[in-house]
Amino acid sequence: MNKKAIAVVHILFLTVTFNSPGEKVQYEMQAVQDMTFDNPFLSEEFIRSPMVQDRDPASRGKSKEISMKAYNWGFSFSPIEIRSEDRVKITVESTEGIHGLFFPQMGINTGPVVTDEVSVIEFVVSGSSDIIFGCNIPCGNGHYSMNGQLRVLDR
Amino acid sequence: MLIMSRKLFAIMIFLWAVVQGMPSHPHVLITNRLTLVFNEQGLKGIGVSWDFSGVFNGMIKQNFDLDGNGSLSDSEVALVEKGAFSNLKNFNYFTSLEVNGKAQQFAAPIEFHARLYEGQVYYSFFIPFELKAKRRKTELRISMKDETYYSEIRMRLEEPILFENSGSYDLEYHIARQSFDTVDWGQQTGDAVVIKFKNKKN
Numbered sequence: 001m002n003k004k005a006i007a008v009v010h011i012l013f014l015t016v017t018f019n020s021p022g023e024k025v026q027y028e029m030q031a032v033q034d035m036t037f038d039n040p041f042l043s044e045e046f047i048r049s050p051m052v053q054d055r056d057p058a059s060r061g062k063s064k065e066i067s068m069k070a071y072n073w074g075f076s077f078s079p080i081e082i083r084s085e086d087r088v089k090i091t092v093e094s095t096e097g098i099h100g101l102f103f104p105q106m107g108i109n110t111g112p113v114v115t116d117e118v119s120v121i122e123f124v125v126s127g128s129s130d131i132i133f134g135c136n137i138p139c140g141n142g143h144y145s146m147n148g149q150l151r152v153l154d155r
Numbered sequence: 156m157l158i159m160s161r162k163l164f165a166i167m168i169f170l171w172a173v174v175q176g177m178p179s180h181p182h183v184l185i186t187n188r189l190t191l192v193f194n195e196q197g198l199k200g201i202g203v204s205w206d207f208s209g210v211f212n213g214m215i216k217q218n219f220d221l222d223g224n225g226s227l228s229d230s231e232v233a234l235v236e237k238g239a240f241s242n243l244k245n246f247n248y249f250t251s252l253e254v255n256g257k258a259q260q261f262a263a264p265i266e267f268h269a270r271l272y273e274g275q276v277y278y279s280f281f282i283p284f285e286l287k288a289k290r291r292k293t294e295l296r297i298s299m300k301d302e303t304y305y306s307e308i309r310m311r312l313e314e315p316i317l318f319e320n321s322g323s324y325d326l327e328y329h330i331a332r333q334s335f336d337t338v339d340w341g342q343q344t345g346d347a348v349v350i351k352f353k354n355k356k357n
Binding site for chain 2 (some may be wrong): 038039040041042043044045046105106107126127131
């Protein structure tokens with residue numbers, strides 16, 4: 001094998017095994033979204049209903065309100081950083097196209113948000129974690145690149 | 156040497172393209188154990204235990220461990236049953252039963268339970284299915300397969316089949332590999348358990 005072929009093998013190996021951080025998040029988003037869509041275990045009711053955890057507000061952390069714009073193809077606010085037990089209220093406005101804000105690991109979403117309209121989603125997350133969010137409405141070529149991170153930090 | 160390196164280059168590109176295009180199914184691997192429960196008449200039903208792999212565990216934990224304590228309370232198990240199990244009725248709970256070669260209907264599972272332990276999810280449920288024992292052998296074939304190929308179900312390697320209250324019966328079983336058609340993923344293979352039983356001679 002000559003040196004050129006050896007170099008090509010090395011480049012291919014690096015291409016396949018090492019992705020950029022953006023590609024890694026995109027892959028994770030696809031993997032987690034795939035776990036929700038077309039999943040025979042999940043009932044239709046579970047997939048479609050936004051889930052708002054109903055707990056005693058007195059045991060809550062602080063309230064955090066975020067304005068998010070969705071457009072072709074991205075979200076205006078990422079990463080979102082909150083503390084565990086904060087009550088988060090995200091107002092999503094679509095400035096271009098029809099999108100949705102979707103947290104697949106939490107099973108909550110805004111439903112479709114039409115251009116120049118808003119939708120609100122509220123939730124509480126316990127425990128520190130990094131949670132992926134994305135768009136759950138097929139919105140075009142850049143659909144899978146619409147993703148971001150919600151970082152939940154310890155109190 | 157130059158011709159060899161061009162051939163090698165083409166092979167490498169082809170292999171890389173194949174790897175990039177590889178299908179992503181199944182998403183869930185389920186390790187299955189069956190417990191056949193008998194009574195004085197014969198078979199009473201089939202206990203099913205499923206251990207789940209990977210991302211499914213994370214999905215259950217994120218969506219159903221509402222208090223985030225790493226385990227499922229009774230109310231959380233009820234939510235799992237409603238949100239991440241009951242829909243399997245549309246897929247016959249991935250189960251098909253044959254008695255002496257004839258397909259059988261069965262009642263919906265009962266006694267569903269889910270457990271979350273050290274990040275791993277376990278399901279168990281009981282399929283009521285009465286089958287009277289006779290003097291001649293009765294053959295029961297249990298196939299567990301997901302025809303959507305979202306999941307792949309394999310029998311556990313250690314003690315895949317257990318028997319309860321079976322002292323009055325002569326039993327034999329084996330696990331067979333079977334092919335089945337999936338909706339979008341062509342023909343796949345899975346495990347089928349074949350059990351033969353009859354009354355013991357007095």
